[in-house]
Amino acid sequence: MKKNTGCGYGHKKCPALPPNDKAKSRSLFTASEQFANADDQEITVVLGDVLIQSLTEADFYLPTYARAIKNIEKNVSLTQCKAIPVVDNPNYVKLFVEGIVHKNIQYVENAYGVVKDYSIDIPFKAYDQVELANPVDFPFDFEYSVKDNVLQRRELAKDGMGADRCEFGSLTFEINNEPIKCKLLASAVNQWDIVKNFDNWGRFNKVTEKMDINLVIKLTQKQQPNFDPPTPPPNDDDLCGDSYYANTQNSQNVYSKFRKIIGQ
Template sequence: MSQINETNSNDFGECPIVAPCPVNAVTLTPLNDEPAVPCVVPASSPIIKVPAVLAETTIQVVVEANIPLNPAASEIKRVHKDVFLTQCKLVPVRFGEEICPGVRTVTRAKLFIEGFIRKDIEYATADCSGTIRDRIATVPFSGFADLQAGDFLLFPALGESTESKSRFINPKNSDIPRLDKYFFENNVYYNEQPYCELVSAEFFELDFSPCPVDVNGTFSTLREKVVVDITLKVLQVRQVRISSLG
């Protein structure tokens, strides 16, 4: 057994393994840790304020775009894609019952979205041994979705702001009102704005040259037809009461 170990050791010694492209590194020392006891304020049924999921929906976006390539391309190698939302607004169009004085549920709404698809295109040029070129393009899109009662996991809640004005009769002539005296009453409710959160994006696309080219030819325009299914959550910060566990 000892003779075999010596043979293996000699073999590795004659052919040392050298790691290429070394960088500076530090071996970390493990530190001790132990559980900490949290300080919890006792409450039988506390009220907390947290983001609540109103709906989770998938919106299909269909876009077509022409992307110029300079220098011209002979072959597309890879295309990386990401979705960015620049706007996501919920506009109520139908209301339900009151859940608190002056606060109503929203049972139907239009969800307006706006954003862009960021594409990172890697392509080869006409040279036989040329470098790979990179082209970054942003393809904008916008539209809306109709969220109905069945699409909501939890109805949004919005409080109403009211304005009223009281008029007075002229004390010297009860046939005419006073135009110089009014009583105003305003009630302003500041709502939590519903917002969106990206979950995933699934892309289906066709990229091609508008004009067919020969085997050794090049093209300077890339036409793309993209279908992307964007899944997102619609949330609103809400106050909820929870049951204390201890």
């Protein structure tokens, strides 16, 4: 049996799928329609600047016993920031934030001598639902829920007693929405240190830190211009036909046309 040495570790980004077999195919027909004007451009919308807080406690040991801590420098960096829209409410997202507080600790072992330097990373997490200044844009969102994205099609068998097992088809679709991006604008760490584990000379090597971590995060999303379909004229017998969409394609909403294709 071939040994699996990858295990998915070591990838900074989502790796590509392994290569698959390829079938021979023929493209018989291609059609396209445009729905936007030349002046319309994709824009980056600021959804909001969010203040989120994490209360974190950590224990760590110094490499040697210390008489006193002289200084602690702190730097905050994020290892994960993901905003998930709240169902049926584009004005809120659930924010998942993870990061590291990098600490550089300077301490002395005795009343005289050199100052020692010790660095440690303390992970933290912050999860919360936050309100946005501008709503999330999901142009392919539907007015009602879609339980399955596959519509199976079968033909009646010749005897009329069931489905033909040799011919079948389906309609499938995937929705690729623009992601919500995060940017760390500012951070503040308010901490309280408690030293423990003393030796016979009153020195310590264990520190318990209680941190109040405050982050200011900017959430942005690329959004498409809003193209509203024109108001149909009254008493038009062909409102649902292809000619209506063909005559108004320059102002037709592309997302509404996609909904029509998949039967939504």
